[in-house]
Amino acid sequence: MGGSKWEQRRVETTQRLQHCALELTLERGFDGWTMDDLAAAADVSRRTVFNYFDAKADVVLGPHHDLPEETVAAFVSGGPTGRLFDDLVQLAREVLHETSVDIELELLRRRVESTDPKVMAIFRARFEEHVEDAVALILEREGEGFGAHRARLVMRLLVTVFDSMLDRSAPDLTRPLPDLIDDAVRDARDVFAD
Template identity: 60%
Template sequence: MTETASKWETRRAETARRLQWCALELTRDRGFDGWTMDDLAEAAEVSRRTVFNYFDAKADVVLGPVHDISEERIAEFVAGGPTGHLFEDLVAVAAEALAEKSTDIDLVQLRRDVFRGDRRLVAIAHDRFESVVQEAVAFILQREGADYGEQRARLLVGLLMVIFESAVERVEPDQSRPFAALINDAVADARVVLQS
């Protein structure tokens, strides 16, 4: 990557972060339905056009990006990789998707706090979450076969989400550790809990 392209990517990431941060603050202060994209542009000190160059809708900017997983990684997972252990592989795929988008833990924490105070936003997030769960369940069933069962696959994805939430909660006391290490700690704790 050239230095110019790198600067452009850095500036683009900073603008996206500022837009998300301002949208979350507006939601915290006014509620999800209490502000417009024009209000967001003003708060972030950008044009309305810039807002729409980054995000298609208000929900997208508040909820943040959907973490895409490459087709190669999905194919590897469905084929039984990378380790051959379903839960380990699911954690690895999710951690990689989060790492590729350089998860901003401050935004994740602010988003979590804002969600707790806005029922409308919780409903919107639930709809997005459900589509992610359905996609993950489909990949698990492709890998394990229909006999594995949809309910078991949904439970597995739900456990992964709880582990992610636990990792987010671990950031506050120890912000020096990488998020991937916190996910690993939460997985280890989950193993202990499930074996007791």
């Protein structure tokens, strides 16, 4: 988590707000707390909460991050490696790096998503939006002949790799994220090589 002190403070505040929102959701359910409750739990002003997040769903699920245009253009043109799955893994790495993923926060988010039906529904809707955006990029890169069903399958496999990465992190939260990703990708390759 490099960058300026301001950037570091922004990341820390974003993560603190998300952590508090997830804890509130576990305790009270998604509809059982307000943004004012979140501000009090995080010990910030209501204004600060809204400077970071527009809505409860955003703070619980995490902010949406767009990839830089040059990264998307490189992917669509067949880069960086020329192998679709490897390039998608690289895009995922960039998103995880850019967003300063906190594994503990992701594990807590996973717990909330699996226990609160409202959060589960919101997560599913957001997930489908992201998948459709990715499918469009894959089809732009690979051509319509690749097929939307195959593109969705590739994205779901990538999500499964990410989920495996979270499973691997639980016993040892100190392992570097790139190592966890590499292990999960390696295991996926091994499974499909059999």
